[in-house]
Amino acid sequence: MFYLIGLGLGDAKDITVKGLEIVKKCDKVLLEGYTSILTVGKDALEDFYGRPLIVADRELCESNIDDFLKEAKTNDIALLVVGDPLGATTHTDMLLRAKEYGVETQIVHNASIMNAVSCCGLQLYNFGETVSIPYWTETWKPDSFFEKIVGNHSRNLHTLCLLDIKVKEPTEESLTKKVRQYMEPKFMSVKEAAKQLVQIVENQTDTGISKSSLAIGLSRVGAPDQKIAAMSLGDMQNHELGAPLHSLVIPAPELHPLEIDYLAQFR
Amino acid sequence: MFYLIGLGLGDAKDITVKGLEIVKKCDKVLLEGYTSILTVGKDALEDFYGRPLIVADRELCESNIDDFLKEAKTNDIALLVVGDPLGATTHTDMLLRAKEYGVETQIVHNASIMNAVSCCGLQLYNFGETVSIPYWTETWKPDSFFEKIVGNHSRNLHTLCLLDIKVKEPTEESLTKKVRQYMEPKFMSVKEAAKQLVQIVENQTDTGISKSSLAIGLSRVGAPDQKIAAMSLGDMQNHELGAPLHSLVIPAPELHPLEIDYLAQFR
Numbered sequence: 406m407f408y409l410i411g412l413g414l415g416d417a418k419d420i421t422v423k424g425l426e427i428v429k430k431c432d433k434v435l436l437e438g439y440t441s442i443l444t445v446g447k448d449a450l451e452d453f454y455g456r457p458l459i460v461a462d463r464e465l466c467e468s469n470i471d472d473f474l475k476e477a478k479t480n481d482i483a484l485l486v487v488g489d490p491l492g493a494t495t496h497t498d499m500l501l502r503a504k505e506y507g508v509e510t511q512i513v514h515n516a517s518i519m520n521a522v523s524c525c526g527l528q529l530y531n532f533g534e535t536v537s538i539p540y541w542t543e544t545w546k547p548d549s550f551f552e553k554i555v556g557n558h559s560r561n562l563h564t565l566c567l568l569d570i571k572v573k574e575p576t577e578e579s580l581t582k583k584v585r586q587y588m589e590p591k592f593m594s595v596k597e598a599a600k601q602l603v604q605i606v607e608n609q610t611d612t613g614i615s616k617s618s619l620a621i622g623l624s625r626v627g628a629p630d631q632k633i634a635a636m637s638l639g640d641m642q643n644h645e646l647g648a649p650l651h652s653l654v655i656p657a658p659e660l661h662p663l664e665i666d667y668l669a670q671f672r
Numbered sequence: 673m674f675y676l677i678g679l680g681l682g683d684a685k686d687i688t689v690k691g692l693e694i695v696k697k698c699d700k701v702l703l704e705g706y707t708s709i710l711t712v713g714k715d716a717l718e719d720f721y722g723r724p725l726i727v728a729d730r731e732l733c734e735s736n737i738d739d740f741l742k743e744a745k746t747n748d749i750a751l752l753v754v755g756d757p758l759g760a761t762t763h764t765d766m767l768l769r770a771k772e773y774g775v776e777t778q779i780v781h782n783a784s785i786m787n788a789v790s791c792c793g794l795q796l797y798n799f800g801e802t803v804s805i806p807y808w809t810e811t812w813k814p815d816s817f818f819e820k821i822v823g824n825h826s827r828n829l830h831t832l833c834l835l836d837i838k839v840k841e842p843t844e845e846s847l848t849k850k851v852r853q854y855m856e857p858k859f860m861s862v863k864e865a866a867k868q869l870v871q872i873v874e875n876q877t878d879t880g881i882s883k884s885s886l887a888i889g890l891s892r893v894g895a896p897d898q899k900i901a902a903m904s905l906g907d908m909q910n911h912e913l914g915a916p917l918h919s920l921v922i923p924a925p926e927l928h929p930l931e932i933d934y935l936a937q938f939r
Contacts, residue, residue, distance in 0.1 A: 414781060418690035421680060421782070425689055489783060491790035497934055504937065512791055514681060514783035514894050515688070516756060519796050521781040523758035529786050530804070534829055535797045560823065562801055627781050667764055670771070 411515025414627035526667025533557030568593035592649035595622030678782025681894035793934025800824030835860035859916035862889030
Protein backbone atom coordinates (compact mmCIF):
# COMPACT_ATOMS: atom_id res chain seq x y z
CA MET A 406 0.00 0.00 0.00
CA PHE A 407 1.17 3.55 -0.76
CA TYR A 408 0.01 6.10 1.84
CA LEU A 409 -0.09 9.85 1.39
CA ILE A 410 -0.29 11.33 4.89
CA GLY A 411 -0.93 14.99 5.73
CA LEU A 412 1.05 16.38 8.66
CA GLY A 413 -1.02 19.50 9.26
CA LEU A 414 0.64 22.84 9.81
CA GLY A 415 2.31 23.17 13.21
CA ASP A 416 4.55 20.57 14.80
CA ALA A 417 4.96 16.79 15.12
CA LYS A 418 1.74 16.39 17.12
CA ASP A 419 -0.44 17.79 14.33
CA ILE A 420 -0.45 14.43 12.58
CA THR A 421 -3.72 12.53 13.08
CA VAL A 422 -3.93 9.43 15.24
CA LYS A 423 -4.70 7.45 12.07
CA GLY A 424 -1.68 8.94 10.31
CA LEU A 425 0.62 8.18 13.22
CA GLU A 426 -0.50 4.55 13.37
CA ILE A 427 0.32 4.14 9.68
CA VAL A 428 3.73 5.84 10.05
CA LYS A 429 4.62 3.43 12.84
CA LYS A 430 3.73 0.28 10.86
CA CYS A 431 5.16 1.22 7.44
CA ASP A 432 8.26 -0.38 5.98
CA LYS A 433 9.59 2.93 4.66
CA VAL A 434 8.50 6.50 5.37
CA LEU A 435 9.41 9.42 3.11
CA LEU A 436 9.17 13.06 4.18
CA GLU A 437 8.35 15.47 1.35
CA GLY A 438 10.49 18.49 2.01
CA TYR A 439 10.11 21.10 -0.71
CA THR A 440 6.49 22.29 -1.11
CA SER A 441 6.07 23.37 2.53
CA ILE A 442 7.67 23.06 5.98
CA LEU A 443 6.51 22.49 9.55
CA THR A 444 7.78 24.56 12.48
CA VAL A 445 9.93 21.56 13.44
CA GLY A 446 12.46 19.69 11.31
CA LYS A 447 13.09 16.08 10.34
CA ASP A 448 14.88 15.28 13.62
CA ALA A 449 11.91 16.25 15.77
CA LEU A 450 9.60 14.13 13.61
CA GLU A 451 11.95 11.14 13.78
CA ASP A 452 12.10 11.47 17.57
CA PHE A 453 8.33 11.66 17.84
CA TYR A 454 7.67 8.76 15.45
CA GLY A 455 10.56 6.70 16.81
CA ARG A 456 11.77 5.82 13.33
CA PRO A 457 14.02 7.18 10.56
CA LEU A 458 12.60 9.21 7.66
CA ILE A 459 13.88 9.46 4.10
CA VAL A 460 13.86 13.06 2.86
CA ALA A 461 12.09 13.32 -0.49
CA ASP A 462 13.22 16.38 -2.44
CA ARG A 463 11.70 17.62 -5.68
CA GLU A 464 13.92 15.37 -7.78
CA LEU A 465 12.87 12.28 -5.86
CA CYS A 466 9.16 13.19 -5.90
CA GLU A 467 9.00 14.13 -9.57
CA SER A 468 11.47 11.71 -11.16
CA ASN A 469 12.56 8.96 -8.80
CA ILE A 470 9.38 8.07 -6.92
CA ASP A 471 8.63 5.09 -9.17
CA ASP A 472 10.99 2.75 -7.34
CA PHE A 473 9.14 3.42 -4.11
CA LEU A 474 5.76 3.07 -5.81
CA LYS A 475 6.73 -0.31 -7.25
CA GLU A 476 7.99 -1.38 -3.84
CA ALA A 477 4.60 -0.42 -2.41
CA LYS A 478 3.09 -3.35 -4.31
CA THR A 479 4.40 -5.66 -1.62
CA ASN A 480 5.48 -3.29 1.20
CA ASP A 481 3.83 -0.42 3.05
CA ILE A 482 5.35 2.90 2.01
CA ALA A 483 4.20 6.30 3.25
CA LEU A 484 4.95 9.78 1.98
CA LEU A 485 4.45 12.51 4.59
CA VAL A 486 3.36 15.90 3.28
CA VAL A 487 3.02 19.14 5.27
CA GLY A 488 -0.59 20.36 5.34
CA ASP A 489 -3.04 18.23 3.36
CA PRO A 490 -1.36 15.71 1.03
CA LEU A 491 -3.30 16.79 -2.07
CA GLY A 492 -2.42 20.49 -1.97
CA ALA A 493 0.19 20.11 -4.74
CA THR A 494 -0.25 18.57 -8.19
CA THR A 495 2.85 16.39 -7.73
CA HIS A 496 1.03 14.22 -5.24
CA THR A 497 -2.04 13.72 -7.41
CA ASP A 498 0.32 12.67 -10.18
CA MET A 499 1.93 10.15 -7.81
CA LEU A 500 -1.44 8.56 -7.08
CA LEU A 501 -2.05 8.16 -10.82
CA ARG A 502 1.33 6.52 -11.29
CA ALA A 503 0.64 4.19 -8.36
CA LYS A 504 -2.59 3.15 -10.06
CA GLU A 505 -0.68 2.37 -13.27
CA TYR A 506 1.56 0.03 -11.29
CA GLY A 507 -1.47 -1.59 -9.70
CA VAL A 508 -0.56 -0.26 -6.25
CA GLU A 509 -3.31 0.46 -3.75
CA THR A 510 -3.28 3.93 -2.22
CA GLN A 511 -4.74 5.63 0.84
CA ILE A 512 -4.91 9.32 1.67
CA VAL A 513 -4.91 10.63 5.24
CA HIS A 514 -6.17 14.20 5.13
CA ASN A 515 -5.16 16.99 7.47
CA ALA A 516 -5.48 20.74 7.88
CA SER A 517 -3.98 22.89 5.15
CA ILE A 518 -3.55 26.65 4.94
CA MET A 519 -6.50 26.56 2.50
CA ASN A 520 -8.87 25.97 5.43
CA ALA A 521 -6.78 27.02 8.46
CA VAL A 522 -6.58 30.57 7.04
CA SER A 523 -10.00 30.99 8.68
CA CYS A 524 -8.09 31.59 11.95
CA CYS A 525 -7.92 35.27 10.95
CA GLY A 526 -11.70 35.48 11.26
CA LEU A 527 -12.51 35.72 7.55
CA GLN A 528 -15.13 33.18 6.55
CA LEU A 529 -13.96 30.41 4.22
CA TYR A 530 -17.02 30.62 1.98
CA ASN A 531 -16.13 34.25 1.24
CA PHE A 532 -12.81 33.30 -0.33
CA GLY A 533 -12.42 33.25 -4.11
CA GLU A 534 -9.66 31.37 -5.91
CA THR A 535 -6.28 31.08 -4.21
CA VAL A 536 -3.20 32.58 -5.85
CA SER A 537 0.54 31.99 -5.55
CA ILE A 538 2.96 34.91 -5.44
CA PRO A 539 6.36 34.00 -6.92
CA TYR A 540 9.69 35.62 -6.04
CA TRP A 541 10.61 38.26 -8.57
CA THR A 542 14.08 38.51 -10.04
CA GLU A 543 15.80 41.45 -11.73
CA THR A 544 14.50 40.33 -15.10
CA TRP A 545 11.40 38.29 -14.30
CA LYS A 546 8.49 40.05 -12.58
CA PRO A 547 5.32 38.09 -13.37
CA ASP A 548 2.10 39.67 -12.08
CA SER A 549 -0.66 37.56 -13.64
CA PHE A 550 -1.78 36.45 -10.13
CA PHE A 551 -2.82 40.06 -9.47
CA GLU A 552 -5.61 39.81 -12.04
CA LYS A 553 -7.12 37.00 -9.97
CA ILE A 554 -6.88 39.03 -6.76
CA VAL A 555 -8.65 41.91 -8.52
CA GLY A 556 -11.27 39.49 -9.87
CA ASN A 557 -12.01 38.16 -6.37
CA HIS A 558 -11.97 41.67 -4.87
CA SER A 559 -14.43 42.99 -7.46
CA ARG A 560 -16.85 40.18 -6.55
CA ASN A 561 -16.38 40.96 -2.84
CA LEU A 562 -14.33 37.83 -2.18
CA HIS A 563 -11.16 37.40 -0.13
CA THR A 564 -7.95 36.11 -1.72
CA LEU A 565 -5.51 33.80 0.02
CA CYS A 566 -2.03 34.40 -1.38
CA LEU A 567 0.39 31.51 -0.95
CA LEU A 568 3.94 32.84 -0.82
CA ASP A 569 6.88 31.40 -2.71
CA ILE A 570 9.18 28.78 -1.23
CA LYS A 571 12.61 27.97 -2.61
CA VAL A 572 14.02 24.76 -1.20
CA LYS A 573 16.90 22.95 -2.87
CA GLU A 574 16.68 25.09 -5.99
CA PRO A 575 19.76 24.70 -8.22
CA THR A 576 21.75 27.91 -8.66
CA GLU A 577 21.52 29.39 -12.15
CA GLU A 578 25.28 29.01 -12.63
CA SER A 579 25.22 25.33 -11.76
CA LEU A 580 22.51 24.46 -14.29
CA THR A 581 25.09 24.00 -17.01
CA LYS A 582 27.64 22.27 -14.78
CA LYS A 583 28.04 18.64 -13.93
CA VAL A 584 27.91 19.21 -10.20
CA ARG A 585 24.61 20.74 -9.17
CA GLN A 586 24.84 23.48 -6.52
CA TYR A 587 21.84 24.58 -4.51
CA MET A 588 20.64 27.96 -3.21
CA GLU A 589 20.02 28.56 0.46
CA PRO A 590 16.35 27.77 1.20
CA LYS A 591 14.19 30.89 1.27
CA PHE A 592 10.60 31.55 2.19
CA MET A 593 8.77 34.69 1.06
CA SER A 594 7.65 36.89 3.96
CA VAL A 595 4.46 38.98 4.00
CA LYS A 596 6.80 41.98 3.90
CA GLU A 597 8.35 40.84 0.63
CA ALA A 598 4.96 39.90 -0.83
CA ALA A 599 3.53 43.30 0.13
CA LYS A 600 6.49 45.06 -1.53
CA GLN A 601 5.89 43.24 -4.81
CA LEU A 602 2.15 43.93 -4.60
CA VAL A 603 2.72 47.63 -3.94
CA GLN A 604 4.87 47.84 -7.07
CA ILE A 605 1.98 46.33 -9.02
CA VAL A 606 -0.76 48.56 -7.58
CA GLU A 607 1.39 51.63 -8.28
CA ASN A 608 1.38 50.68 -11.96
CA GLN A 609 -2.23 49.52 -12.15
CA THR A 610 -4.29 52.24 -10.55
CA ASP A 611 -7.91 51.47 -11.45
CA THR A 612 -8.25 48.03 -9.88
CA GLY A 613 -9.91 48.96 -6.59
CA ILE A 614 -6.78 47.80 -4.75
CA SER A 615 -4.18 50.30 -3.61
CA LYS A 616 -1.45 50.84 -1.01
CA SER A 617 -4.14 51.77 1.50
CA SER A 618 -6.18 48.58 0.97
CA LEU A 619 -6.44 46.24 3.94
CA ALA A 620 -4.06 43.26 4.00
CA ILE A 621 -3.75 40.47 6.54
CA GLY A 622 -0.45 38.78 7.22
CA LEU A 623 -0.29 35.35 8.82
CA SER A 624 2.74 33.43 10.02
CA ARG A 625 3.15 29.91 11.40
CA VAL A 626 -0.60 29.18 11.35
CA GLY A 627 -1.48 26.40 13.78
CA ALA A 628 1.72 26.79 15.84
CA PRO A 629 1.89 28.28 19.36
CA ASP A 630 3.83 31.28 17.98
CA GLN A 631 1.28 31.91 15.20
CA LYS A 632 1.01 35.63 14.34
CA ILE A 633 -1.74 37.53 12.55
CA ALA A 634 -1.55 41.21 11.64
CA ALA A 635 -4.07 43.41 9.81
CA MET A 636 -3.00 46.75 8.32
CA SER A 637 -2.74 48.57 4.99
CA LEU A 638 -0.81 46.91 2.20
CA GLY A 639 1.59 49.87 2.31
CA ASP A 640 2.33 49.38 6.01
CA MET A 641 2.65 45.62 5.55
CA GLN A 642 5.81 46.32 3.51
CA ASN A 643 7.60 47.15 6.76
CA HIS A 644 5.93 44.68 9.10
CA GLU A 645 8.08 41.88 10.48
CA LEU A 646 6.06 38.74 11.14
CA GLY A 647 8.83 36.42 12.32
CA ALA A 648 9.87 32.97 11.18
CA PRO A 649 8.28 31.25 8.13
CA LEU A 650 5.91 30.13 6.71
CA HIS A 651 3.95 33.26 5.91
CA SER A 652 0.70 33.79 4.00
CA LEU A 653 -1.05 36.97 2.93
CA VAL A 654 -4.76 37.65 2.56
CA ILE A 655 -6.30 40.47 0.54
CA PRO A 656 -9.80 40.75 2.02
CA ALA A 657 -12.96 41.63 0.15
CA PRO A 658 -13.81 45.35 0.20
CA GLU A 659 -16.97 44.79 2.25
CA LEU A 660 -16.64 42.57 5.30
CA HIS A 661 -19.29 40.80 7.34
CA PRO A 662 -19.81 42.44 10.78
CA LEU A 663 -18.46 39.31 12.49
CA GLU A 664 -15.36 39.41 10.27
CA ILE A 665 -14.80 43.06 11.22
CA ASP A 666 -15.20 42.30 14.94
CA TYR A 667 -12.81 39.37 14.78
CA LEU A 668 -10.18 41.19 12.71
CA ALA A 669 -10.16 44.11 15.17
CA GLN A 670 -7.88 42.18 17.54
CA PHE A 671 -5.15 41.96 14.88
CA ARG A 672 -5.05 45.64 13.86
CA MET B 673 -8.63 27.68 28.54
CA PHE B 674 -11.32 27.18 25.88
CA TYR B 675 -10.26 24.80 23.11
CA LEU B 676 -11.87 24.46 19.69
CA ILE B 677 -10.74 21.13 18.29
CA GLY B 678 -11.30 19.89 14.74
CA LEU B 679 -12.13 16.18 14.40
CA GLY B 680 -11.44 15.84 10.68
CA LEU B 681 -13.86 14.01 8.43
CA GLY B 682 -13.81 10.24 8.89
CA ASP B 683 -13.85 8.47 12.24
CA ALA B 684 -12.52 8.77 15.80
CA LYS B 685 -8.88 8.37 14.72
CA ASP B 686 -8.95 11.42 12.48
CA ILE B 687 -8.38 13.68 15.48
CA THR B 688 -4.78 14.95 15.70
CA VAL B 689 -2.41 13.71 18.39
CA LYS B 690 -2.43 17.26 19.80
CA GLY B 691 -6.23 17.32 19.82
CA LEU B 692 -6.47 13.94 21.54
CA GLU B 693 -4.04 15.00 24.29
CA ILE B 694 -6.20 18.06 25.01
CA VAL B 695 -9.43 16.01 25.02
CA LYS B 696 -7.93 13.66 27.57
CA LYS B 697 -6.86 16.42 29.99
CA CYS B 698 -9.91 18.71 29.78
CA ASP B 699 -12.43 19.09 32.60
CA LYS B 700 -15.38 19.08 30.22
CA VAL B 701 -15.62 18.15 26.55
CA LEU B 702 -18.53 19.22 24.35
CA LEU B 703 -19.32 17.61 20.98
CA GLU B 704 -20.87 19.98 18.45
CA GLY B 705 -23.51 17.93 16.70
CA TYR B 706 -25.46 19.98 14.20
CA THR B 707 -23.22 21.54 11.51
CA SER B 708 -21.69 18.23 10.37
CA ILE B 709 -21.28 14.58 11.37
CA LEU B 710 -18.53 11.97 11.39
CA THR B 711 -19.06 8.43 10.10
CA VAL B 712 -19.15 7.32 13.74
CA GLY B 713 -21.39 8.57 16.55
CA LYS B 714 -20.89 9.92 20.05
CA ASP B 715 -20.52 6.44 21.59
CA ALA B 716 -17.57 5.51 19.38
CA LEU B 717 -15.85 8.79 20.23
CA GLU B 718 -16.45 8.31 23.97
CA ASP B 719 -15.01 4.81 23.75
CA PHE B 720 -11.96 6.04 21.89
CA TYR B 721 -11.32 9.02 24.19
CA GLY B 722 -12.20 7.07 27.32
CA ARG B 723 -14.41 9.87 28.65
CA PRO B 724 -17.96 11.17 28.42
CA LEU B 725 -18.96 13.91 25.97
CA ILE B 726 -21.67 16.53 26.31
CA VAL B 727 -23.66 16.92 23.08
CA ALA B 728 -23.84 20.56 22.05
CA ASP B 729 -26.84 21.23 19.81
CA ARG B 730 -27.58 24.49 18.01
CA GLU B 731 -29.41 25.93 21.02
CA LEU B 732 -26.46 25.26 23.30
CA CYS B 733 -23.88 26.60 20.83
CA GLU B 734 -25.77 29.75 19.92
CA SER B 735 -27.49 30.68 23.18
CA ASN B 736 -26.18 28.70 26.14
CA ILE B 737 -22.46 28.47 25.50
CA ASP B 738 -21.67 31.38 27.82
CA ASP B 739 -21.81 29.28 30.99
CA PHE B 740 -19.15 27.00 29.57
CA LEU B 741 -17.07 29.93 28.34
CA LYS B 742 -17.14 31.51 31.80
CA GLU B 743 -16.19 28.20 33.35
CA ALA B 744 -13.22 28.06 30.95
CA LYS B 745 -11.70 30.95 32.92
CA THR B 746 -10.62 28.49 35.58
CA ASN B 747 -11.17 25.07 33.96
CA ASP B 748 -10.16 23.50 30.66
CA ILE B 749 -13.18 23.14 28.35
CA ALA B 750 -13.06 21.81 24.80
CA LEU B 751 -15.61 21.93 22.00
CA LEU B 752 -15.12 19.25 19.36
CA VAL B 753 -16.19 20.17 15.85
CA VAL B 754 -16.34 17.88 12.80
CA GLY B 755 -13.90 19.03 10.10
CA ASP B 756 -11.97 22.20 10.89
CA PRO B 757 -13.34 24.12 13.88
CA LEU B 758 -13.61 27.43 12.04
CA GLY B 759 -15.74 26.27 9.13
CA ALA B 760 -18.92 27.74 10.62
CA THR B 761 -19.51 31.32 11.79
CA THR B 762 -20.91 30.11 15.13
CA HIS B 763 -17.46 29.07 16.27
CA THR B 764 -15.78 32.32 15.32
CA ASP B 765 -18.50 34.05 17.30
CA MET B 766 -17.71 31.82 20.30
CA LEU B 767 -14.05 32.84 20.22
CA LEU B 768 -15.08 36.50 20.28
CA ARG B 769 -17.35 35.91 23.26
CA ALA B 770 -14.56 34.04 25.04
CA LYS B 771 -12.31 37.05 24.52
CA GLU B 772 -14.96 39.31 26.08
CA TYR B 773 -14.94 37.13 29.18
CA GLY B 774 -11.14 37.24 29.27
CA VAL B 775 -10.89 33.55 28.52
CA GLU B 776 -7.84 32.25 26.64
CA THR B 777 -8.57 30.17 23.54
CA GLN B 778 -6.71 27.69 21.39
CA ILE B 779 -7.68 26.26 18.01
CA VAL B 780 -6.59 22.81 16.84
CA HIS B 781 -7.06 22.68 13.08
CA ASN B 782 -7.94 19.62 11.05
CA ALA B 783 -8.99 18.62 7.56
CA SER B 784 -12.28 20.01 6.30
CA ILE B 785 -14.21 19.26 3.13
CA MET B 786 -12.91 22.63 1.87
CA ASN B 787 -9.47 21.09 1.35
CA ALA B 788 -10.20 17.34 1.37
CA VAL B 789 -12.40 17.80 -1.72
CA SER B 790 -9.10 17.61 -3.63
CA CYS B 791 -9.41 13.81 -3.29
CA CYS B 792 -11.46 13.88 -6.51
CA GLY B 793 -8.38 15.09 -8.37
CA LEU B 794 -9.49 18.66 -9.00
CA GLN B 795 -6.83 21.11 -7.90
CA LEU B 796 -7.71 23.30 -4.90
CA TYR B 797 -6.36 26.50 -6.46
CA ASN B 798 -8.84 26.04 -9.32
CA PHE B 799 -11.84 26.32 -6.99
CA GLY B 800 -13.83 29.53 -6.78
CA GLU B 801 -16.08 30.42 -3.88
CA THR B 802 -17.89 27.61 -2.09
CA VAL B 803 -21.71 27.54 -2.05
CA SER B 804 -24.33 25.90 0.15
CA ILE B 805 -27.37 24.23 -1.38
CA PRO B 806 -30.39 24.37 0.95
CA TYR B 807 -33.29 21.92 1.01
CA TRP B 808 -36.23 23.27 -0.96
CA THR B 809 -39.76 23.14 0.37
CA GLU B 810 -43.06 23.34 -1.49
CA THR B 811 -43.10 27.11 -1.10
CA TRP B 812 -39.46 28.04 -0.66
CA LYS B 813 -37.05 27.32 -3.52
CA PRO B 814 -34.09 29.71 -3.20
CA ASP B 815 -31.56 29.53 -6.04
CA SER B 816 -29.20 32.45 -5.40
CA PHE B 817 -26.31 30.00 -4.90
CA PHE B 818 -26.61 29.09 -8.58
CA GLU B 819 -25.44 32.55 -9.63
CA LYS B 820 -22.19 31.89 -7.78
CA ILE B 821 -21.74 28.50 -9.49
CA VAL B 822 -22.26 30.20 -12.86
CA GLY B 823 -19.81 32.94 -11.87
CA ASN B 824 -17.12 30.39 -11.01
CA HIS B 825 -17.88 28.33 -14.12
CA SER B 826 -17.61 31.35 -16.42
CA ARG B 827 -14.14 32.07 -14.98
CA ASN B 828 -13.15 28.42 -15.46
CA LEU B 829 -13.24 27.64 -11.74
CA HIS B 830 -14.70 24.64 -9.92
CA THR B 831 -17.46 25.04 -7.33
CA LEU B 832 -17.71 22.98 -4.16
CA CYS B 833 -21.37 22.71 -3.15
CA LEU B 834 -21.96 21.95 0.54
CA LEU B 835 -25.25 20.14 0.93
CA ASP B 836 -27.88 20.94 3.53
CA ILE B 837 -28.01 19.21 6.91
CA LYS B 838 -31.04 19.25 9.18
CA VAL B 839 -30.27 18.07 12.69
CA LYS B 840 -32.60 18.76 15.58
CA GLU B 841 -34.70 21.19 13.58
CA PRO B 842 -38.00 22.01 15.30
CA THR B 843 -41.08 20.93 13.33
CA GLU B 844 -43.09 23.81 11.92
CA GLU B 845 -46.13 22.81 13.94
CA SER B 846 -44.23 22.81 17.22
CA LEU B 847 -42.84 26.32 16.77
CA THR B 848 -45.98 27.80 18.36
CA LYS B 849 -46.29 25.12 21.04
CA LYS B 850 -44.77 24.94 24.47
CA VAL B 851 -43.20 21.56 23.88
CA ARG B 852 -40.73 21.69 21.02
CA GLN B 853 -40.81 18.68 18.67
CA TYR B 854 -37.94 17.89 16.34
CA MET B 855 -37.75 16.52 12.79
CA GLU B 856 -35.82 13.38 11.97
CA PRO B 857 -32.25 14.36 11.04
CA LYS B 858 -31.75 14.53 7.29
CA PHE B 859 -28.72 15.04 5.07
CA MET B 860 -29.01 16.12 1.45
CA SER B 861 -27.68 13.54 -1.01
CA VAL B 862 -25.94 14.35 -4.30
CA LYS B 863 -29.05 12.90 -5.94
CA GLU B 864 -31.32 15.44 -4.25
CA ALA B 865 -28.89 18.28 -4.92
CA ALA B 866 -28.66 17.31 -8.60
CA LYS B 867 -32.48 17.24 -8.86
CA GLN B 868 -32.74 20.78 -7.52
CA LEU B 869 -29.94 21.96 -9.80
CA VAL B 870 -31.57 20.38 -12.85
CA GLN B 871 -34.79 22.27 -12.09
CA ILE B 872 -32.75 25.48 -12.03
CA VAL B 873 -30.80 24.83 -15.25
CA GLU B 874 -34.04 23.98 -17.04
CA ASN B 875 -35.33 27.46 -16.22
CA GLN B 876 -32.04 29.30 -16.79
CA THR B 877 -30.76 28.15 -20.15
CA ASP B 878 -27.97 30.55 -21.08
CA THR B 879 -25.63 30.00 -18.16
CA GLY B 880 -23.20 27.54 -19.73
CA ILE B 881 -24.40 24.88 -17.27
CA SER B 882 -26.97 22.29 -18.34
CA LYS B 883 -28.18 18.78 -17.59
CA SER B 884 -25.28 17.42 -19.62
CA SER B 885 -22.64 19.36 -17.67
CA LEU B 886 -20.16 17.28 -15.69
CA ALA B 887 -20.85 16.90 -11.97
CA ILE B 888 -18.84 15.09 -9.32
CA GLY B 889 -20.51 13.51 -6.31
CA LEU B 890 -18.53 12.72 -3.17
CA SER B 891 -19.66 10.81 -0.09
CA ARG B 892 -17.95 10.14 3.23
CA VAL B 893 -14.70 11.84 2.20
CA GLY B 894 -11.80 10.58 4.31
CA ALA B 895 -13.58 7.39 5.41
CA PRO B 896 -12.73 3.87 4.17
CA ASP B 897 -16.10 3.73 2.35
CA GLN B 898 -15.58 7.09 0.62
CA LYS B 899 -17.22 7.22 -2.82
CA ILE B 900 -16.58 9.52 -5.76
CA ALA B 901 -18.61 9.50 -8.98
CA ALA B 902 -18.30 11.69 -12.07
CA MET B 903 -21.15 11.90 -14.58
CA SER B 904 -23.57 14.40 -16.12
CA LEU B 905 -25.71 16.46 -13.78
CA GLY B 906 -28.75 14.80 -15.34
CA ASP B 907 -27.49 11.29 -14.56
CA MET B 908 -26.45 12.34 -11.07
CA GLN B 909 -30.18 12.75 -10.28
CA ASN B 910 -30.47 8.97 -10.21
CA HIS B 911 -27.11 8.05 -8.75
CA GLU B 912 -27.07 6.54 -5.28
CA LEU B 913 -23.92 7.41 -3.35
CA GLY B 914 -24.67 5.73 -0.04
CA ALA B 915 -24.65 7.03 3.51
CA PRO B 916 -24.06 10.73 4.35
CA LEU B 917 -22.37 13.17 4.26
CA HIS B 918 -22.42 14.04 0.58
CA SER B 919 -20.89 16.94 -1.36
CA LEU B 920 -21.23 17.94 -4.99
CA VAL B 921 -18.71 19.62 -7.26
CA ILE B 922 -19.51 21.45 -10.48
CA PRO B 923 -16.15 21.48 -12.29
CA ALA B 924 -14.82 24.24 -14.50
CA PRO B 925 -15.60 23.77 -18.22
CA GLU B 926 -11.92 23.32 -19.13
CA LEU B 927 -9.96 20.94 -16.98
CA HIS B 928 -6.19 20.52 -16.59
CA PRO B 929 -4.90 17.32 -18.27
CA LEU B 930 -3.95 15.90 -14.86
CA GLU B 931 -7.47 16.62 -13.57
CA ILE B 932 -8.96 14.80 -16.58
CA ASP B 933 -6.66 11.80 -16.07
CA TYR B 934 -7.47 11.59 -12.37
CA LEU B 935 -11.23 12.02 -12.82
CA ALA B 936 -11.31 9.22 -15.42
CA GLN B 937 -11.29 6.57 -12.68
CA PHE B 938 -14.58 7.91 -11.27
CA ARG B 939 -16.57 8.00 -14.53
